[in-house]
Amino acid sequence: GAGVSQSPSNKVTEKGKDVELRCDPISGHTALYWYRQSLGQGLEFLIYFQGNSAPDKSGLPSDRFSAERTGGSVSTLTIQRTQQEDSAVYLCASSLRTGRQETQYFGPGTRLLVL
Amino acid sequence: DQQVKQNSPSLSVQEGRISILNCDYTNSMFDYFLWYKKYPAEGPTFLISISSIKDKNEDGRFTVFLNKSAKHLSLHIVPSQPGDSAVYFCAASRGGGSQGNLIFGKGTKLSVKP
Secondary structure (H helix, E strand, O other), rough: OOOOEEEEOOOEEEOHHHHHHHHOOOOOEEEEEEEEEEOOEEEEEEEEEEEEEOOOOOOOOOEEEEEEEEOOEEEEEEOOOHHHHHHHHEEEEOOOOOOOOOEEEEEOOOEEEOO | OOOOOOOOOOEEEEEOOOOEEEEOOOOOEEEEEEEEEEEEOOOOEEEEEEOOOOEEEEEEEEEEEEEOOEEEEEEEEOOHHHHHHHEEEEEEEEOOOOOOOOOEEEEEEEEEEE
């Protein structure tokens, strides 16, 4: 398919373990965004990439969260020493370019449950 | 502090009637607004957008209205169809940068009954 894909679709982990979430953007899209949606909440912006660089990391909730993007394509979001409050749906989106009038296309999300 | 608010968590409408979903925002720097639709177990899908230089944008059955003085926008769906049943998110973006990260409301769950 030509859409944004994310893996795994579901992840259950124990508190204190590290998890890695993957996003494959639409081919040719230079901008990539990570959001999360906690239960009953809207989508919360985490970080964005323009190419391989992340100019603004201020949306990451704590230093346990990190993200990288290689080759201008795949991105991974890593959560170290997971906590129960990290349980959420993590959504990735990509757009052709950054810019507020660029349509962002979302993947199906990774549902993370921290026990 | 929530900058984008959708005060109605749910809305139920009869098929064929109009659905009106509302959204309020607090940040006067927002100058671009979007509506996304989300089905269960899927990511949000872009529906329609409006720039702050306009007060109305129409696309088929969907129309978005923007009232800047009231910091309010609304999405009208007419006529509503059962397939429109989904969660609708309002989102806003700030001007002055090329970043494009979106600020989302909590969503309104629309149920269209046959």
